[in-house]
Amino acid sequence: MSERAGCSLGVDVALPEAVCVPAVRDITYGDRQPTENQQVDKRVAIDGSSVRPGAANEGLVRRMAMALIPDEPVLDRDQAVRVEQDVLEFVLAELQAMPLYLWIPYNCALVCFNVLAVCRYGSTFLGLDQERQRAYVQSWTGSGMRLKRDMIRLIRSCVLLSYLDHPLVLARLEQEQPGAGHDQR
Amino acid sequence: MTRDDGKRISTQVLVIGSGAGGAIAAATLAEAGLSVVIAEEGSEIDTSAMETHTPEAMRLLYRNGGLSPILGRSNIAFVEGCCVGGSTEINSAFWQRTPEVVLDAWRRSHGVADLSPEALASLFDEIEPVLHVSSLKSAAVPESSAVFRSGAEKLGWRLEEIPRAQKVDLASSQFSAGAKQSASRTYLPRARAAGARLLSGCRVERLHYRDGRVSHAVAIVSGPQGSRELEIEADNVFVCAGAIQTPALLRRSGIKGNVGNSLRIHPMLKIAALFDHRLDSHRSALPIYQVKEFWPELTLGGSVFTPGFLAVTLSDNWAENQSVLKDWRNMGLYYAACRSSRRGTVRVFPLTGEAVVRYDLSEEDCARLSRGLALLGEALFAGGAVALYPALRSPPRITSVAQCREYLKGTLPAARMNLSTVHAFSSCPMGENRRLCAVDSYGKVFDFANLYLADASVLPDSPGINPQGTIMALALRAARRFLAGSR
Known part of the structure; x- marks a missing residue:
């Protein structure tokens, strides 16, 4: 009954609405619904993840994430390696899950x-120590340009969330007493 | 009877989405003897032993791993569930009945028929025992809530404890861990027991119709062996995919009359508050109070706390604020949420069919959030806070009530605020006013004989409260109406 639009890329591609759905343009307030959408039948959306190269910018994201991992709390070397690996995996998975x-x-x-x-x-950036x-990441963080x-912010939020809520980091945080003074007051 | 030959399923009712609206609609219809298929895009995951705010949960339970921004003058972080049970698996299960004044406004603005407080109350009476809607005893109130309550009481503000759809452990008087009464533990098992078939990993791409009748849905079913297309023929279709995915599906299918044009949200500005004693917010139940003094425009309350969430709130001024993390046990997270004054849109990205959501904060929204920041700060200082760290791109820190009150005089620019929301609705509003509404007063899509909506998208306007209760009551109402009409 449904017919999918084949495509040379090997995936089914949704054509722009102007091309494939001339009969069902946006309807203004009070207009009737379309009574048939057989023409739209050929339009089946692709799964965005199927067109994403898995390793796009992976090395770059890894370095950025490493530059954003907090200095505190200090972990044992073995723990630090494991946590960093988990953080990097999480950040990459999150970026991969983003809408196309x-x-x-x-x-x-x-x-x-x-x-x-x-x-x-x-x-x-990849060639820097x-x-x-x-320092370069910090300069973008404090930039006057919102896009920068x-x-x-997106990568930093993923890093902070996955690092500070990691079970090993949480356990270390729980061991530590809160500071005696509040110099922020 | 449901028929299935592997490529095509036939059923009397197809319910798309298994969250708050879909689960109760499916259970009601299946228990009435209809054959029901529930198509859920997400996976079926046992959340009973899972903390649902962890990075792991974000990957498993949240759409796009939790990265679903609402685009606009200030991008707003938005999360929704994408799993069996939908957003009921990831929300805080706060339960509030729709206030009478809200129902009255909906009747007047959108011409919603038969929406009396009495009629809705009987639906709430029916649902609440199923969800074990409970309140905490005062002895069990977490410290992060106690300081907030203390501050609000000192200021003489109206404060309410918000019940939750979660069992209370009678021995400890605490909410039982892992006992949240989400859809996967309440109405979905009932639907299945009554014969409903649940297809997880089944994303409905589009609906096909002719002469005002939906004939079938085309879905992509994903599993370990890959993806395959599935056709689901249904006599009737209930779309319950939420305020974002429902209009996206309808628009992908060419159904656009008042669909996705009137999205409402509750933009939320968070504040991290530092106290001079331990709160241990990470160990306690969610904060349970909301200040209602400034409702409906503003609600103040407490938020989920983990060190990670705290750090994200502090991160707009990370260089200045990261040192405060050492005092994380003395900190809590709070929010000011406002009703949005504008209408946002839900559109479809042509290449992938993904929902693209847009909401531009108005000056009025910014003014409400500025006021919310000032009032919340005042309450927290009254409750003993020694410093506040708002999710703003400066100032990094607020140290006095006088500094808070400055925000009453001006309006924060949208670009300075780091906002989030977990509440979206009204993208396909219901009512008899066809100039404004996409569906009638019971969720039936105009000009369609067998297409219904039963989720947050049909709320005519922002309710100003946690919406799960309203969504479930309206979905039950829609299913009952359908059954009455089909007999």
């Missing part, structure tokens, strides 16, 4: 982030 309409521009922004480091350091990577801040 965000995933595409976000990955373009990541490429820009990497390349624009040349203007400041004469090297891409760890200290400069941290938002790009870092």
